[in-house]
Amino acid sequence: MVTVKLGNWSLGFGTEADGDQKRPLVLVILDGWGYSDKNHGNAIAMANTPNFDRIRNSYPGTLLAASGQRVGLTSNTPGNPEIGHLNIGTGRAVKSKRARVGDALADGSFYKNKVLQRALKKVAKRGSSLHLVGLLSDGEVQSSTETLFSLLRMAKKKGLKDKVFVHGFLDGVDVPPRSGDVYVEAIEIKLADIGVGKLATLCGRQYAMDATQNWQRTAKAYTMLAHSEGVGANDAVTAIRESYLRGLTDEFVQPIILQDEDEKPIASINDRDVVIFFNHRGEEMRQLVRAVVESETDSVSTFAKPKVDIVCMTDYDQDLGEPVAFGAVGESNVLADVFADHGIEHGLFTESGRLRHMTFYFNGREGRSRRGEKRIVVESASEMLQEKPEMGSFKVADSVLRAIDSAEQDVFIVNLSAADFAARSGNLEKTIEAVQYVDTCLGGIIDKVRERGGVALVTSDHGNCEDMSMNGSAPTPFTSNPVPFYFVGDHLNGLELREGGALEDIAPTILGILGISKPDEMTGNDLRKS
Numbered sequence: 001m002v003t004v005k006l007g008n009w010s011l012g013f014g015t016e017a018d019g020d021q022k023r024p025l026v027l028v029i030l031d032g033w034g035y036s037d038k039n040h041g042n043a044i045a046m047a048n049t050p051n052f053d054r055i056r057n058s059y060p061g062t063l064l065a066a067s068g069q070r071v072g073l074t075s076n077t078p079g080n081p082e083i084g085h086l087n088i089g090t091g092r093a094v095k096s097k098r099a100r101v102g103d104a105l106a107d108g109s110f111y112k113n114k115v116l117q118r119a120l121k122k123v124a125k126r127g128s129s130l131h132l133v134g135l136l137s138d139g140e141v142q143s144s145t146e147t148l149f150s151l152l153r154m155a156k157k158k159g160l161k162d163k164v165f166v167h168g169f170l171d172g173v174d175v176p177p178r179s180g181d182v183y184v185e186a187i188e189i190k191l192a193d194i195g196v197g198k199l200a201t202l203c204g205r206q207y208a209m210d211a212t213q214n215w216q217r218t219a220k221a222y223t224m225l226a227h228s229e230g231v232g233a234n235d236a237v238t239a240i241r242e243s244y245l246r247g248l249t250d251e252f253v254q255p256i257i258l259q260d261e262d263e264k265p266i267a268s269i270n271d272r273d274v275v276i277f278f279n280h281r282g283e284e285m286r287q288l289v290r291a292v293v294e295s296e297t298d299s300v301s302t303f304a305k306p307k308v309d310i311v312c313m314t315d316y317d318q319d320l321g322e323p324v325a326f327g328a329v330g331e332s333n334v335l336a337d338v339f340a341d342h343g344i345e346h347g348l349f350t351e352s353g354r355l356r357h358m359t360f361y362f363n364g365r366e367g368r369s370r371r372g373e374k375r376i377v378v379e380s381a382s383e384m385l386q387e388k389p390e391m392g393s394f395k396v397a398d399s400v401l402r403a404i405d406s407a408e409q410d411v412f413i414v415n416l417s418a419a420d421f422a423a424r425s426g427n428l429e430k431t432i433e434a435v436q437y438v439d440t441c442l443g444g445i446i447d448k449v450r451e452r453g454g455v456a457l458v459t460s461d462h463g464n465c466e467d468m469s470m471n472g473s474a475p476t477p478f479t480s481n482p483v484p485f486y487f488v489g490d491h492l493n494g495l496e497l498r499e500g501g502a503l504e505d506i507a508p509t510i511l512g513i514l515g516i517s518k519p520d521e522m523t524g525n526d527l528r529k530s
Contacts, residue, residue, distance in 0.1 A: 022407040024454035025513060026400070027506070028445060029088070029413070030438060031081065031354065032420025034463020034481035035063055043419070043428060043465040047435040051443030055458055060487045060495050062527060065502040066462050067480040072096045077140050078478040081357050081420070082281070084461025084503060089362030090334045091507030091522030097280045097314040098140060100326050101147060110150055115325045116276070119311045120158045123274045130160055131269055132197070133167045133225065133288075134278040134313075135205060136183050139174025139477070142209070143279040145183075147313065149190060151278060156196040165200040165267040166191070167225055169208040170240070172250030173424075174477050180250035181240040188236065199236050200267040201225060204253040209284035215291075220255055222291040226306055228265040230255030275310045280326075282316030283356070289316055331364030333519035335507040339411065340371040342516055346411040348373065349400050351392040353380040354417045357461075362413070374409065389430045390437035391418040397441035401448050411510070416441055423464040423476045431465055431476075446488055455489040455513060459506060485527065496529040 039045045044052075055061075065071065067079040072086075072093040086094045095103075104110035123130045132151055135143040148166070155164045168187070170180035184202070191197045201224050208221035223229040233239035233256050243253045258266045269275060275292065279285050293310060312320070315328040339346050350358040355377050360367045369375065376399045378392040393416050400414050422434035442458065449456040463479035485506070487497060504524030511518050512526035 022410070022452075024404050024412055024449055024452055025410065025510070026404075026412040026414060026445060026449050026454065026456040027510065028442060028456060028458045029085075029415045030419065030442065030458065030460045031415055031417040032423050032462060032464030032478075033435075033438075033460035034066070034466040034479050034483050036463075036466040036479075036481050038467075041428065041468045041470050043423065043431040043435050043468055045466070046428075047432045047439070049435060049439040051439045051446060052458075055442075055446065055486050055488055056484070059489075060492065060497045062485050062497040062499055062501055063482040064459065064485050064505065066460070066483045067478075069093075070502040071504070072099055074099050074102050074140065076480065078480045079462030080141060080478050081354065081461055082283070082361050085357040085361040086365065087503035088459075088461060088506045089336065090331045090364045091504055091511075091518060091524045092331070093502065093504050093523060094331060094364075095329075097282075097326065098144065100329075101144070101280050101313065104326070105146060105150055111154055113325050115311055115323045116151070116154065119274050119276060119309065119323070120154060120160065122309055123155075123160055123163065124158050126272050127163075128272045128274065129163045129165060129267060129270065130155055131165050131167055131200075131225070131267070131273060131275045132278055133275055134169065135171055135209070136168035136180070136187055137171035137175045138183075139171055141174040141478070142171075142205075142281045142284060145187065145190075147278050147280065148187075149194065151276060152191070152194045152197045156194060161196045164197045166197050167201045168199065169203060169205045169221075170250035170253050171205060172252075173205065177249035177251065178244055180253065181237050181244075184240060185237050198258075198266050200258055200265070201228075201230065201256065202236060202240070202253065202258070203230070203255040204248070204251045205284070206251050207255065208288055209279075210287055211284045213287070215287065218287045218291050221288055224255035224257065225292070226269045228257050228268045230257040232257050232259050232263065232265075234259055234261070234263075269306050269308055271306045271308070273306065273308045275308050276313070277310065277316070278313050280314050282312070282314055285312070286317045286320075289320060289322070293320065293322060328365055330366055331521070333521040334362075334364040335510065336363045336370040336373055338511060338516060338519060339373070342514075343372065344411060344514065345372045345374070345409045346413060347376055347403055347409040348413050349376045349396055349403070350415040351378050351380045351396060351417055353391070353421065354415045358413070358415050376403065386430065389418060389422050389434040391421060391434075393418045393434075393437050393441045397444050400445055404448050404452060404454075411514075414445065419465050423468060426469060426476050428468050428470060431468060435465060449488065450490060453490070455487070457506070457509070458486040458488060459483060459503075461503070487528075497527045498529050501525075501527050
């Protein structure tokens with residue numbers, strides 16, 4: 001049995017001893033639950049949250065950095081679910097894909113990248129075309145315009161001036177919903193300044209970056225790229241503004257085919273061409289890349305598929321097997337590894353919408369289960385936000401309560417994601433409802449933990465709900481705000497938490513509670529004051 005010492009109080013984990021019941025250690029991640037001292041647009045402050053209020057007023061707490069360089073992102077970059085779970089589960093500030101690409105741009109190694117250089121050489125040798133495909137915004141969550149501009153400079157240096165085309169997706173999620181015309185106008189100026197590249201196609205990210213297996217959306221983006229299917233236009237900015245007049249914001253702009261003065265498409269992807277997908281985040285790019293390279297996705301088009309070479313900027317999908325400019329870097333001795341090494345049974349409880357975050361990212365960008373790990377997944381609600389803002393929160397909470405009663409696990413890691421998903425819609429009223437539902441679920445879990453004499457750590461992975469538009473006119477981007485961390489349990493004997501922590505400190509704190517030394521790879525530290 002593992003014995004945990006909190007001051008003068010011991011908490012027993014593992015096999016039952018002396019007739020005592022097993023005492024649970026529970027980590028509850030309130031997805032998107034950041035901290036702000038402002039009430040305006042703060043769904044958490046505006047909601048009725050008696051359970052969270054009780055925790056805040058009765059137990060030791062602190063704030064944790066969840067954005068920027070403290071979590072491995074570039075400076076001033078908001079946190080997000082992927083990097084948040086990665087930091088929490090690994091106990092270190094793992095450098096993000098964006099930061100890795102940014103570092104390469106800063107030190108010049110980007111221009112020497114062998115995968116990118118080989119791709120450009122193929123274009124030059126064949127006399128074919130180079131297509132640069134990705135999101136056109138500076139939201140930094142999915143892509144960076146600086147990556148695009150650097151690729152254009154590389155292409156110019158290779159002498160590919162007349163054979164380089166940009167296929168852009170409009171954002172409207174991580175940046176204001178009607179800013180695409182401004183971004184595209186600026187990019188066209190930059191293309192002229194660099195002296196290489198033509199804008200060929202445009203569409204909203206809903207089509208090009210669908211991650212929900214809606215292949216009809218992906219098909220629209222694919223046929224735009226490969227077969228010039230879309231609305232013809234001679235001027236990109238004008239075409240975008242016409243979409244605005246039709247009530248479409250950037251995310252939903254339908255495929256636009258840029259044409260020359262003879263009304264012919266500027267470019268489409270053809271045999272022997274090279275395509276570089278320049279987004280640094282891969283989740284939303286997988287379907288489109290699969291549509292381009294895999295025969296089993298022929299349902300996206302009735303036309304013959306062009307045979308092309310592709311490069312993904314980062315590792316979008318390990319199953320693709322396509323060249324990657326900046327490959328994945330695995331993390332060793334993550335929290336799940338330490339649990340396995342010490343025979344600690346642990347359960348992961350989540351909705352399907354956060355399954356990848358609670359497994360792949362939480363385990364250090366590695367999808368395999370560790371010894372002693374059990375995954376309890378509730379299918380995310382199919383109903384729309386208006387009908388079911390709570391999503392599967394109650395089912396997740398119920399599964400946690402049953403698991404605690406069954407005493408099958410020693411440690412329980414729980415994600416309640418409804419509030420974050422609601423906030424992403426921009427609907428403040430529904431987000432307030434979701435926050436209240438999550439609070440109810442949190443209360444049930446906390447009561448069960450206390451009933452069993454255990455400990456609960458309550459925190460979040462990134463900010464979102466605490467900073468929303470009052471009129472609900474736009475999707476809410478993630479924030480750079482800190483997130484709360486509370487230590488909940490009885491008999492804490494004056495326990496205090498230090499200030500200045502970050503998400504990387506959560507795993508070492510858990511190990512400290514369990515009486516286990518953190519591995520050298522974990523750069524975080526126990527949040528409890530010694």
